[in-house]
Amino acid sequence: MRSTALLLLPILALASPVAAASFQWPLFPSSGSAILGVTDCGQPTDVFHLDSLTLTPDPPKRGEPLVVSLNGTLDADLAQGAYGDVKVKLGFIKLVELRIDVCEELGKIDEPCPKKEGPLVISHSADIPRELPPGKYRIDIDVTNFDDKHLACISAEFRM
Numbered sequence: 001m002r003s004t005a006l007l008l009l010p011i012l013a014l015a016s017p018v019a020a021a022s023f024q025w026p027l028f029p030s031s032g033s034a035i036l037g038v039t040d041c042g043q044p045t046d047v048f049h050l051d052s053l054t055l056t057p058d059p060p061k062r063g064e065p066l067v068v069s070l071n072g073t074l075d076a077d078l079a080q081g082a083y084g085d086v087k088v089k090l091g092f093i094k095l096v097e098l099r100i101d102v103c104e105e106l107g108k109i110d111e112p113c114p115k116k117e118g119p120l121v122i123s124h125s126a127d128i129p130r131e132l133p134p135g136k137y138r139i140d141i142d143v144t145n146f147d148d149k150h151l152a153c154i155s156a157e158f159r160m
Contacts, residue, residue: 034059034158036136042153047076047145048120050154060160063130069123074151078102078115081146089138102143134160 038053049072056067080103088096103113109124137158143151 034160036157036159038157039155040153041140041155042150046150046152047074047078048143048152049073049075050152053156055158060128060158062128062132062134062160064128065125066128067123067125070121072120072152074115074117074120076117076145076149078113078151079146080114082143082151084141084143087138087140090133090135128160132160 034055035053035058038050040050051071051073052069053071054069056069057064060066082102084100084102084105086096086098086100087094106113106115106122109122111122137160139154139156141154145151
């Protein structure tokens with residue numbers, strides 16, 4: 001299931017610890033898309049602000065390539081030492097719970113790190129394993145910068 005985490009690296013690379021009093025608002029309504037919803041569960045002071053998240057094809061198909069594209073803005077540099085806590089669930093079943101080194105994971109998809117303040121666009125293509133069961137998936141990502149500043153908090157639900 002680590003490939004599932006890598007597949008969604010654009011999301012994984014840019015989130016932060018969830019604060020107890022965090023606000024939540026849906027970024028994208030569901031409209032026939034495989035993406036059921038993306039929630040910014042962070043604080044207004046978080047470093048990363050998500051503008052869009054797209055899947056191509058939408059809906060994704062098992063056994064075929066999927067391109068995940070993310071667009072947003074960094075209010076400060078993302079630097080070496082940033083880490084992400086990732087949880088992936090299929091329904092109520094926890095599939096993955098791990099901590100990733102953000103720059104190491106970005107390097108695996110030929111993205112430079114550190115990332116400078118300003119617009120951020122990341123796109124990654126990966127094959128979806130044929131064995132991946134159908135259902136409703138939820139990904140929660142909390143990423144913290146090297147200096148313990150929140151980058152963002154993102155929660156995404158999608159159907160496979």
